[in-house]
Amino acid sequence: MNAAAGERPGTVDGGAVRRVLDAEVERARAARPDGRPRVVDVGGGSGSWAVPLAAAGCAVTVVDVSPNALAALERRAREAEVHALVTPVQGDADQLPEVVADLIDSGGADLVLGHGLLEVVDDPARAAASLAAVAAPGAAVSVLASSRNAAVLWHVLAGRLEEARAVLTDPDGRYGPEDTLRRRLDGPTVTALLEGTRRLRVELVQGDGLLEAWLPHAVRDGGPTALRGAAELEDLAAGVPALREVAARLHVLARALAP
Numbered sequence: 001m002n003a004a005a006g007e008r009p010g011t012v013d014g015g016a017v018r019r020v021l022d023a024e025v026e027r028a029r030a031a032r033p034d035g036r037p038r039v040v041d042v043g044g045g046s047g048s049w050a051v052p053l054a055a056a057g058c059a060v061t062v063v064d065v066s067p068n069a070l071a072a073l074e075r076r077a078r079e080a081e082v083h084a085l086v087t088p089v090q091g092d093a094d095q096l097p098e099v100v101a102d103l104i105d106s107g108g109a110d111l112v113l114g115h116g117l118l119e120v121v122d123d124p125a126r127a128a129a130s131l132a133a134v135a136a137p138g139a140a141v142s143v144l145a146s147s148r149n150a151a152v153l154w155h156v157l158a159g160r161l162e163e164a165r166a167v168l169t170d171p172d173g174r175y176g177p178e179d180t181l182r183r184r185l186d187g188p189t190v191t192a193l194l195e196g197t198r199r200l201r202v203e204l205v206q207g208d209g210l211l212e213a214w215l216p217h218a219v220r221d222g223g224p225t226a227l228r229g230a231a232e233l234e235d236l237a238a239g240v241p242a243l244r245e246v247a248a249r250l251h252v253l254a255r256a257l258a259p
């Protein structure tokens with residue numbers, strides 16, 4: 001993936017997620033010397049992960065319920081001149097095995113992404129089962145999910161103690177009816193969802209966006225050197241168990257078992 005992969009406005013990109021995905025792409029390339037690594041990005045939206053993966057030479061199928069997101073994906077893929085490698089498919093994560101039946105019939109995907117997905121779907125266990133169903137044996141399933149623990153601390157930092165209490169005590173980690181997310185998760189919950197499919201074994205849990213809430217504006221606006229220092233710190237902290245749980249997002253990588 002190119003250097004811009006995974007960058008989002010207002011975030012400090014430590015690159016830990018990107019590096020893990022890069023390694024999976026290389027692994028798939030080695031296993032499939034006569035073809036492109038096959039990626040399925042479920043809830044891939046406008047392609048912030050899919051387009052860099054296509055630029056890295058992967059054939060990427062993006063499944064998303066939103067036609068608007070898929071239109072934005074097509075524009076982005078065209079601008080990056082990788083549209084020939086990106087296949088947008090309108091469909092629901094719940095119906096994934098039917099939506100990408102051809103791909104499953106031909107052996108499954110080498111890498112499956114569910115980034116920002118489990119917190120928005122109706123049934124996260126069903127979505128996890130869909131991710132597992134499309135992964136070839138030995139393939140990686142990469143999940144990024146909004147962290148409940150981080151949200152508690154953000155609300156405290158902002159002085160919104162009622163919301164912090166709601167996120168902490170609500171079964172789904174929501175702060176109220178106007179919350180746009182269906183749920184927030186923690187590392188053990190994501191692990192249980194993925195391993196509960198009985199087709200996946202979790203290999204890695206790390207934090208993504210650890211510094212987002214804590215970095216003072218002076219550092220954020222302090223130019224490339226300050227941001228580089230922050231990114232290095234983010235990298236070092238991504239795998240520390242106590243810190244990853246308060247990162248904005250949890251990144252979990254699971255491996256598909258042989259059937």
Ligand SMILES: C[S@@+](CC[C@H](N)C(=O)[O-])C[C@H]1O[C@@H](n2cnc3c(N)ncnc32)[C@H](O)[C@@H]1O
Nearest residue numbers: 043044045048064065066069092093115116120
């Ligand atoms: C938070 S965005 C994440 C976009 C992208 N994966 C990323 O990490 O930047 C969630 C995406 O999931 C899509 N989505 C929501 N429910 C879905 C479902 N049931 N099946 C497939 N996609 C869904 C939304 O349309 C949206 O594009």
